[in-house]
Amino acid sequence: MNECLFCKIVKKEQPAKIVYEDDKFVAFKDIKPKAPIHFLIVPKKHIASIESEKSEEVAKELISVAKKIAKEKGIAGYKLVFNVGREGGQFVDHLHLHFLAGKPVQLP
Numbered sequence: 001m002n003e004c005l006f007c008k009i010v011k012k013e014q015p016a017k018i019v020y021e022d023d024k025f026v027a028f029k030d031i032k033p034k035a036p037i038h039f040l041i042v043p044k045k046h047i048a049s050i051e052s053e054k055s056e057e058v059a060k061e062l063i064s065v066a067k068k069i070a071k072e073k074g075i076a077g078y079k080l081v082f083n084v085g086r087e088g089g090q091f092v093d094h095l096h097l098h099f100l101a102g103k104p105v106q107l108p
């Protein structure tokens, strides 16, 4: 039994617009975007939050995925956000990195 929403998205049991996937991570469009581009990058392995033990190692990899997505999609500038705990605006307890950006620009 697994009720975690993002685990369900990872297992393709819940639909999502996936924009990136590799053996350890999935990135998909946020259902209620707060910017023209708003992706959520999540580890396939369930980790609750940045407060979880050893989350720093995963966070580092999430940032690498963000950089890869930006490069692939020609997104020159973006914001990366971790919400931590209810007081910090985290409502899905599966570690995720918010990737927010304006419209993609044409790279030279």
Ligand code: 5GP
Residues within 6 Å of the ligand: 005, 016, 017, 028, 029, 030, 031, 032, 033, 040, 083, 089, 090, 091, 092, 093
């Ligand atoms: P949090 O507030 O936990 O940091 O971010 C959770 C994010 O997940 C929110 O921005 C919210 O819009 C997004 N979200 C919630 N439910 C779904 C869903 O079913 N599908 C997708 N793609 N995003 C979701």
Ligand code: ZN
Residues within 6 Å of the ligand: 004, 005, 006, 007, 008, 045, 046, 047, 093, 094
């Ligand atoms: Zn999960």
